[in-house]
Amino acid sequence: MPFPARSRGVIARAPAAWLACADLDMSEIPKAYEPSAVEDKWYQSWLEQGWFTADPSRVSPRRSAYSMVIPPPNVTGVLTMGHVLNNTVQDVLARKARMDGTEVLWLPGTDHAGIATQTVVEKTLRKQGLIRHRDDLDREKFLEHVWAWKDKHGGIIIQQLKKLGCSCDWTRERFTMDPEYSRCVQKVFVDLFRKGLIYRGRRMVNWCPVSRTALSDEEVIMKEQRGHLYYFRVQVVEADGSPVRVEAVPPTAGAPPAPVPGLAASAVGSGDAAPPPAWGPESDTEGRTWLIIATTRPETIPADTAVAVHPADPRYARFIGKFVKRALPLEGPALIPVIGDEQIDRQFGTGVLKVTPAHDAADYEIGLRHRLPVIEVLEADGTLNARAGRDLAGLDRMAGRKKAAELLEAAGTLVKAEPYVHNVGFSERADVPIEPRLSEQWFLKYPSVEPARVCVAAPGDSSPNKLRFHPDRWARVYDHWMANLKDWCISRQLWWGHRIPVWYSEGHTKLRRRLVITRLTGRELPGSNIRELRRSALDYAVRAGILGQDFLNLDTGQTIRVPKSSLQHAFSRFGVAHVKLVPALPGLLRHAVRVATEPHQPPSTQVKAVETYLAALQLGDQMFRVKFRVKVFPSNIRLYDHQAVLLWREKAIEPDGLKSPEVAAPGDHPSRPASGSGVLLADLVTDVNHDPAFTRCQETAPGPEWTQDPDVLDTWFSSWLWPFATMGWTGDPARDAANRTLQTFYPTTDLVTGPDIIFFWVARMIMAGYEFTGQMPFRHVYFTGIIRDRLGRKMSKSLGNSPDPLELIAQYGADALRFGTLRSAPLGQDVLFDEQNVELGRNFCNKLWNACRFRQLQGGAVEGEIVPERLTSDDRWILLRLDQAIREISRAFAEYKFNEVAATLHRFFWSEYCDWYLEAAKAALQAPDPARRTNTLAVMDFVLNHTLRLFHPLLPFITEELWHGLGYARDLPPDQGGRTIQFAPWPKPLSEEEKAWFGLDGAVETRAAAKYELVSLGRNLRTQFNLPANRRVTFLFRPADPLPSAELEVLRLLLNAEALQPVEPAWQPTRPMPSAANSLGELFLPLEGLVDAGAERARLNREREKVAAEIARVRDKLDNPTFVQRVPPAVLEEHQRRLAEWQAREAQVLQALANLPE
């Protein structure tokens, strides 16, 4: 009967080539595995053979594609334990996929990491004394240094990944600043700009004073900081500066009597356990009134432009409309208003808030609501400027804070300073507090939000076509973030990165003058309907001297006339709301800057030229650029013409705080003819950033007179394209359709990354995937844990708690590091790294090495086929355990539970194969019968062959070495493991047919288990009676059923017994003799000399108690009628079986007790 053919080249016989290997001099095989030479040798060989290189042409309906893109490490970074975990998982997936017979692309590369890299290079240059700040060099010079740095340090991490064994397709390695990649980034920017999703605006952003750049919200991490809460007082005054008298402050019900400042202790740092005072307005002996304000940032007092209280706060409401004397700067006391705002928390501090619109996001919004001026006292580098006053100017903000408190104390206005713990936003990279700062930045409204939001399977949702997170609970985090998206600040004030592909014409930079308009009131524009209002507006224009008047433009010295027809058009269709620009017109005409002079389109003899002007205009709370044109006639008369392009909807003009403007649809950009109908003056309000006459967003420079935006893009703005940009995506449908890599391997199968970049990277990649390729970029996202040290701290260079993975590899081997890391990294839990895990990995590799070495040492003439008739019970048992291990490991792989894979392999190989099978097999190997020996070696080869394959994804190096060393490669087809274990098919569980062929059934398992249990019991007897392990002993064995001699020999060997002497079933010990029994039979340990019968009785009684307790437990359940009725039959049977077993054991123990003499 032939051995059933196993699909895909699983061998069941020892390779014929075995003999060739057996020629090896045994002494040459080292006792301990020495990884370093093995690892380098094989990695080099793998690279030379090109086995990591993906070939789209090998993909077919029968051979599917598997792909991953590496999370690109910082190009100048070095390998951390986080990388080790992350890339080991990916390599395991890639190698498993190769063994599964798929065409694998694992696409590697590096990230330019804007801020991180630039900071490092700056620091280095400073250390070398070449610069003090990057501005000491010009952009090009600085970038030369960065590229030099990149060439020197870039790629180190790639070499390190190779050390780890990563099977990336290095022929496809990418860098985010590669020319092709940069083109993708530019193209995407231009595309989003044209879609109206990218805009520029002056907003409150997170500013890093060290890196001197804006950051996105995601790059700010809140940290608890110990600081002080400073209480200081300000005097309440009328608008003319006269004090608000004490009489104006009646005692408030419920409030304690206001402390008199002269008596109040001014105690800096007094944070004792005194109960918090109930705060309220104070009055002093001279009848003046004071408010007390609590702040953590006294250095920003000079930037305060109001003091705010809750309008319904009985303590303070009466002061709304009054003023206070700002405490700082000392030399320039100013009056700032007391305002009422519902957002004030009456409970917090004193209930009085200082409002600093320039340096606090919340205050900025209050400032918008109350139209407060903005005073900036902090510079980009975090130092205080002249507006902070002479005492603070030039100080760093932290020093300024201390100084400001001292100034207040010296002035007698500091009430107290108490220790205070609060959350402060820190720059992730520079690890310094960020500064909220108003600045002009580029923002992106996220694209394809909806498809990206719904494509991710919610926890528990198993719909087949969705993108799945592992573990799925991260979907909730993702969903929450996606539902609360805020526009992404994508510009960085750096040099290292993708420069923003926007160019400005000269006019853009010329624009400096600012106009402030006043609004017309109903008195000036009376009217009860549009028609009346329009007439009033025209009348107003006449009265105000706008119509028909000449205005001198200060920029050109030319006069510009406003013809009546122009304004008539303006008022022809629209309501009064738009007339508000009318009074600004004279100013516009005077202060506008001419930015272009062009011929009239279409060419006209009547118009010599058309001049384009720009002016800055503050309207309400926002700054706009106003563009208008002036026609120059042959007579050199210049006539105002109000043609403009409408870009923003009306509501965009409303001060909307930090919300991004609604962008007009393309259809709303009418190219209206000059002097055409339907143009209104408000249309003139435009943003030059979106006017193609002055701003061009395109991939290449429009011309020499254009200057490019100096900023670069956030690094993540390139990373979010990684899955397809690395595959050569161009955005050109025809070219992309011809791109075989892209068509074959995109979307990718798995993404492996840490949950800490779920917002930075994963979410954005999903949106970019949908926006630019129309599909999700990956099917599965596996989130690793975060590696922490033994104390649970995140690993970091500054803490010095991050071991160097390369040192670990040198010391223990790459396989050991991989195994140890995986074994301690359960799905979705953080990993507390402990070097002992790596040691465990090394020990394990050594065990594997030696188990194979043992097989090698047996050598000799080996006949390949397993003969089922000759299989021992141990052989059958280990085949069943192997089958079980294959099932468990395959399932764990499918569930991304790599720690279970490692644990199962560990258990199977160490506890089952080595501890039991291998020891038992020694009996057969020492047997005189060569056929028995041969068959056992065939089983060992079968199991080892499968085992090495199961281990390969985790331990690539040692398995390849052993695969060849044991000769398993020789007999196989080249692409099925013949040249490398990498392509050996992944083991399949045994089929029913195969199990029948080998004679494997449940009885085999229970019988073997009983045998090993009896051995344990026997060994236990040895120990109990203090027989040293090297003492040769003889056991007597009374089998329950007769055992073949081969089995007895196995038992003897496992018991480490000199002899195992069978006795008749009726035999009884004639003297006290320790014994142990189970279903297989009873072991007796005949000791020379007397055994203490009392001691043996005591031992047996302990055993009996234990057994009795077990019996009671099971019986309790079985005696419960509802249990018997309701429990599933299988469980009931299990309990009954268990009861029978324990009862049998009890009987044996009782018998043994009875055999003891009194």
Added chain:
RNA sequence: GCGCGGUUAGCUCAGUGGUAGAGCACUUCCUUGACACGGAAGGGGUCAGAGGUUCGAGUCCUCUAUCGCGCACCA
């Protein structure tokens, strides 16, 4: 404040309603022909607490305590 995760052996952690597990550490014995990076035996548990569902709960539900993380934040 909201959300998520954790709490199981001395430590680090698995655990899928049905006999509480692993590695390390610990105790004792052993260098026996693969391995001392090893082998054998052993000790060690109120599964954070309370309540509930169930024949049965470490596992499911509710609450509490506690630790960690994320989001949002008050000056």
